[in-house]
Amino acid sequence: MTPGRLRFEGRDVPVLEGDTVASALFRAGVRTFSRSLKGHRRRGLYCGTGECPNCAVTVDGVPGVRSCITPATGDLRIERPRGWPSADHDLLHVADLAHPLMPVGFYLKTFIRPRFAWRTAERMIRRATGSGPLPMDAPATRTVSRHVRCDTIVVGAGVAGLTAALEPAVDGERVLLCDGFAIGSRVAPGPTLDAIRTLEARVRANPAIEIMEGYAALGLFDGPSVPLAGAGELVQVRAERVVVATGATEAHQLFPGNDLPGVWLGRAASAMAALHGVPPGRRVVVVASTAEGVEHLRALVAAGTPVVAALVPSAFVDEVPRETEAIVDGELVEARGHGRLRSVVVRERGERRRIRCDALVLSMGLAPRDELARMAVGEPVRLVGDAALDAGEPRLGGGYLCLCEDVALHDVEQAWTEGFRSAEILKRYTTATMGPCKGAMCGRALACFARDHADAADQRSGARTTARPPLRPVALETLAAPVHEVVEKRTGLHEVHLAAGANLGWSSGWKRALSYGDLAGEYRAVRERVGMMDVGTLGRFLIAGRDAARLAGSVFAGRIEDLAPGRSRYVLALDEGGYVVDDGLLCAVEDGSYLLTSTSGGAERMDARLREWADRLQLHVHLLDRTSELGAILVAGPRARDLLERLTGDPIEAAALPYPGHRELTLAGVPCRAIRSGFVGELAFELHHPRSRGPELWDALLREGKALEISPFGLDALEVLRLEKGHLYLGQDTLPDDTPAKLGLNWAVDMSKPWFVGKAALERLAELPPTRRLAGLEFEGAPAEGAELRGAPLTVGGAVVGRVTSAANSASLERAIGLGWIRRGEDGFPNELGAGSVVARVVSTPFYDPLGARVRG
Amino acid sequence: MAELRTSTPSVTSVLASAEACDRVSELPGACRVSPGEVALMGDVSEAAVRAAVVRLDPDAVVLDVSDGWIVHSLDGPGSREAFARLSELELPAAGSLVGELAGVGVRILVDGDRIDLLVPSMIAAHVRERIEVDAAELLR
Numbered sequence: 001m002t003p004g005r006l007r008f009e010g011r012d013v014p015v016l017e018g019d020t021v022a023s024a025l026f027r028a029g030v031r032t033f034s035r036s037l038k039g040h041r042r043r044g045l046y047c048g049t050g051e052c053p054n055c056a057v058t059v060d061g062v063p064g065v066r067s068c069i070t071p072a073t074g075d076l077r078i079e080r081p082r083g084w085p086s087a088d089h090d091l092l093h094v095a096d097l098a099h100p101l102m103p104v105g106f107y108l109k110t111f112i113r114p115r116f117a118w119r120t121a122e123r124m125i126r127r128a129t130g131s132g133p134l135p136m137d138a139p140a141t142r143t144v145s146r147h148v149r150c151d152t153i154v155v156g157a158g159v160a161g162l163t164a165a166l167e168p169a170v171d172g173e174r175v176l177l178c179d180g181f182a183i184g185s186r187v188a189p190g191p192t193l194d195a196i197r198t199l200e201a202r203v204r205a206n207p208a209i210e211i212m213e214g215y216a217a218l219g220l221f222d223g224p225s226v227p228l229a230g231a232g233e234l235v236q237v238r239a240e241r242v243v244v245a246t247g248a249t250e251a252h253q254l255f256p257g258n259d260l261p262g263v264w265l266g267r268a269a270s271a272m273a274a275l276h277g278v279p280p281g282r283r284v285v286v287v288a289s290t291a292e293g294v295e296h297l298r299a300l301v302a303a304g305t306p307v308v309a310a311l312v313p314s315a316f317v318d319e320v321p322r323e324t325e326a327i328v329d330g331e332l333v334e335a336r337g338h339g340r341l342r343s344v345v346v347r348e349r350g351e352r353r354r355i356r357c358d359a360l361v362l363s364m365g366l367a368p369r370d371e372l373a374r375m376a377v378g379e380p381v382r383l384v385g386d387a388a389l390d391a392g393e394p395r396l397g398g399g400y401l402c403l404c405e406d407v408a409l410h411d412v413e414q415a416w417t418e419g420f421r422s423a424e425i426l427k428r429y430t431t432a433t434m435g436p437c438k439g440a441m442c443g444r445a446l447a448c449f450a451r452d453h454a455d456a457a458d459q460r461s462g463a464r465t466t467a468r469p470p471l472r473p474v475a476l477e478t479l480a481a482p483v484h485e486v487v488e489k490r491t492g493l494h495e496v497h498l499a500a501g502a503n504l505g506w507s508s509g510w511k512r513a514l515s516y517g518d519l520a521g522e523y524r525a526v527r528e529r530v531g532m533m534d535v536g537t538l539g540r541f542l543i544a545g546r547d548a549a550r551l552a553g554s555v556f557a558g559r560i561e562d563l564a565p566g567r568s569r570y571v572l573a574l575d576e577g578g579y580v581v582d583d584g585l586l587c588a589v590e591d592g593s594y595l596l597t598s599t600s601g602g603a604e605r606m607d608a609r610l611r612e613w614a615d616r617l618q619l620h621v622h623l624l625d626r627t628s629e630l631g632a633i634l635v636a637g638p639r640a641r642d643l644l645e646r647l648t649g650d651p652i653e654a655a656a657l658p659y660p661g662h663r664e665l666t667l668a669g670v671p672c673r674a675i676r677s678g679f680v681g682e683l684a685f686e687l688h689h690p691r692s693r694g695p696e697l698w699d700a701l702l703r704e705g706k707a708l709e710i711s712p713f714g715l716d717a718l719e720v721l722r723l724e725k726g727h728l729y730l731g732q733d734t735l736p737d738d739t740p741a742k743l744g745l746n747w748a749v750d751m752s753k754p755w756f757v758g759k760a761a762l763e764r765l766a767e768l769p770p771t772r773r774l775a776g777l778e779f780e781g782a783p784a785e786g787a788e789l790r791g792a793p794l795t796v797g798g799a800v801v802g803r804v805t806s807a808a809n810s811a812s813l814e815r816a817i818g819l820g821w822i823r824r825g826e827d828g829f830p831n832e833l834g835a836g837s838v839v840a841r842v843v844s845t846p847f848y849d850p851l852g853a854r855v856r857g
Numbered sequence: 858m859a860e861l862r863t864s865t866p867s868v869t870s871v872l873a874s875a876e877a878c879d880r881v882s883e884l885p886g887a888c889r890v891s892p893g894e895v896a897l898m899g900d901v902s903e904a905a906v907r908a909a910v911v912r913l914d915p916d917a918v919v920l921d922v923s924d925g926w927i928v929h930s931l932d933g934p935g936s937r938e939a940f941a942r943l944s945e946l947e948l949p950a951a952g953s954l955v956g957e958l959a960g961v962g963v964r965i966l967v968d969g970d971r972i973d974l975l976v977p978s979m980i981a982a983h984v985r986e987r988i989e990v991d992a993a994e995l996l997r
Contacts, residue, residue, distance in 0.1 A: 236945060492978065627977075628926070629926075
């Protein structure tokens with residue numbers, strides 16, 4: 001890779017081939033990489049594997065980037081977010097001196113009073129503790145999502161992962177091997193890297209193994225499914241089995257001074273020296289308790305790092321290079337220094353001894369990275385390699401337990417004395433393990449602390465806190481890549497509305513015409529002449545089969561069996577609790593089947609309800625959702641019949657097509673089922689037609705209607721038209737616990753039927769006095785736009801007793817009208833209420849044409 | 858590179874007992890939607906199909922529902938990759954299946970690198986747009 005150009009806080013930093021951002025900065029003399037969250041303590045390079053938060057910087061405006069695993073390629077601008085005036089000279093470090101004033105959980109107890117001060121305090125706290133602002137003006141990037149299937153996914157391509165990938169591959173299974181980095185790229189030269197290269201060659205030669213380098217696993221979900229984040233891509237892998245070979249990190253050690261810049265974990269230090277050619281210090285002390293630690297020690301020395309002393313167990317004493325003093329079976333006591341490491345104190349054969357140094361390299365054991373396996377509940381997951389290690393107990397000697405959230409061991413001890421006595425609630429109170437590393441550094445230590453302090457019998461106190469995705473920080477745009485929640489439904493007349501310049505808007509998932517520019521004109525056309533509207537959004541269902549009537553009779557509360565072919569009826573669907581969940585119009589067809597129309601927003605619910613009850617009652621019915629297949633145009637107004645007569649030779653007079661009824665017609669050559677409709681309160685016909693013929697029919701109606709002064713109308717006009725008739729919108733005017741009685745819809749319920757869904761509940765509820773009902777309202781002193789009253793609370797004597805659910809100015813009545821909920825008082829339901837300064841009077845509905853003569857026309 | 862083409866199909870819905878649907882499912886271009894429903898793609902004789910199923914289920918419904926559907930076809934190398942951008946369904950080498958793509962329910966007919974997505978007309982524009990955006994560099 002070509003070395004990039006690094007611009008660090010205003011100055012250029014030289015970059016060598018193979019550099020990470022961290023190695024280039026460290027070579028250039030940067031020692032303070034970040035300031036800690038609370039105390040603004042200096043933090044330097046520590047883990048070198050992208051786990052700990054210490055090296056997080058802002059790269060090209062993107063905060064929280066781990067510089068130790070970010071290749072220094074391209075043109076990068078680097079900043080350190082915390083610290084004022086700079087991360088090197090940070091006056092906010094005073095917060096560390098004030099630590100006694102900000103004990104653990106202080107934010108739960110302070111900044112509470114005076115309340116007005118919180119706004120200012122919050123701004124200051126955010127600035128002092130945040131990881132830096134998000135790049136709000138950054139250009140949108142595109143993340144794609146794809147799905148991959150395999151038999152086995154192996155997460156992690158170290159020695160264990162490569163070995164595991166080769167195991168099942170001999171059986172011809174499809175194996176997917178993934179790793180957040182290129183294979184072997186993060187391992188310093190040595191026996192481990194040699195083993196990796198040998199295995200890698202075999203894996204690459206095996207065609208059954210797909211290798212995905214640069215793809216980090218984010219979590220493990222049911223399936224099992226493992227999402228992987230790679231460059232500009234989210235890959236969702238569905239596998240039969242998961243092998244977790246994520247290895248281990250070097251265990252975070254707890255001792256006083258453990259967070260000083262200059263304290264390194266072994267892998268970071270040896271990589272810095274061996275891969276990037278920069279010694280971690282001029283006088284280095286190594287603590288190596290394991291064989292890997294000794295490997296790091298030798299790598300450091302081989303790369304020319306001056307290691308002055310090494311604490312090793314007696315078993316490894318022969319491995320210590322000659323130029324390094326071996327301290328056998330010594331114990332690390334503390335690290336000292338202000339802002340950076342100056343010396344370490346060790347105990348050697350019972351004696352304390354201070355060694356001057358500027359780097360302390362720790363390789364004292366491993367903490368398995370087993371989070372993925374811990375996310376699995378009953379999924380076929382296997383841990384291999386270091387990830388399966390049974391790690392020893394970490395030593396709790398002091399210092400900082402959680403580097404991300406700046407929680408010291410004494411903070412956790414205090415929380416314990418305050419009564420927070422398990423790992424889970426210690427986590428919530430202290431926020432330890434809740435930082436970006438998600439407990440990779442401190443989770444084990446926190447659990448160990450709780451276990452040590454709890455009663456021996458209390459197993460749960462010391463359990464690890466729950467592992468949750470995402471495993472690594474991930475951009476929201478990556479997570480959003482596979483989300484397709486905004487599904488735009490269009491009727492067959494969509495293009496026609498666009499061409500007509502309609503104002504389109506969302507309604508129940510559909511894009512619909514709200515108006516064509518003249519709301520008052522559209523309204524008047526329907527009331528005085530004729531209007532037409534696209535109602536192709538209505539749900540349409542065919543219910544056929546010998547049990548069709550039984551299904552309709554069961555799902556709907558009204559009488560069904562006397563519905564003769566050619567007639568239609570308004571139907572209500574209730575749930576088992578007797579509450580209204582859907583409504584529609586049921587049309588009986590000559591062949592014994594039914595055509596059901598449902599609300600635009602309730603079609604999917606209606607489909608599911610019909611199928612569910614057909615199944616539960618074991619009925620022989622055939623259901624077909626015809627919503628997509630059929631278009632529908634509503635032609636409404638006193639001249640509606642005149643218009644249709646110009647386009648059809650079929651009989652459409654009241655005797656042949658009465659209200660409420662329906663029949664098949666051919667209009668302008670288009671086969672339709674015309675249904676008489678009462679929703680807008682005028683003579684009206686819904687023309688249900690093949691979707692593809694919609695534009696042709698629309699044009700014919702518009703053309704022939706010209707002489708009758710026709711106008712298309714949209715949802716906005718419909719809102720006023722239906723409100724004048726007192727017709728309600730389920731959802732807008734209703735609440736989840738509305739019975740037909742509360743809505744004034746008892747006329748649509750036939751309690752004499754032996755059974756229908758919700759009947760038993762209605763019988764029980766009938767014994768209770770009504771406490772609430774939907775009422776028609778007329779407003780006095782309403783604002784110029786009556787619709788503004790929608791949502792207004794309704795009051796009696798200052799007490800809220802209801803709410804306006806719909807409101808509009810009625811041109812026919814020349815006043816604002818609406819629907820709203822009212823609660824029963826001691827003297828019955830109120831007749832006059834307040835809606836702010838407006839007076840709301842309860843009136844009976846319909847407001848317009850109460851006897852319905854115009855609809856029947 | 859795959860090619861994306863949109864066309865209007867001929868679709869006949871057969872709603873009948875599971876036994877009758879079993880019979881119809883053997884016809885070429887059949888997609889079993891559910892135990893009680895088969896979608897027949899291409900030109901079929903409604904009368905002939907009806908005659909075949911009413912013997913097993915006298916209430917059977919055979920209906921031309923072509924207007925309810927649009928076909929988006931992905932064809933050529935990369936078509937399966939483009940499909941995988943939008944759906945987690947595993948495609949067989951050849952055959953039909955029903956499932957979710959771009960967040961909506963679709964019917965799928967597969968034959969090698971040719972994938973016909975049978976999409977309800979009302980959401981056809983949404984699906985086409987998702988394919989064009991999410992699989993942009995895989996399309997010709």
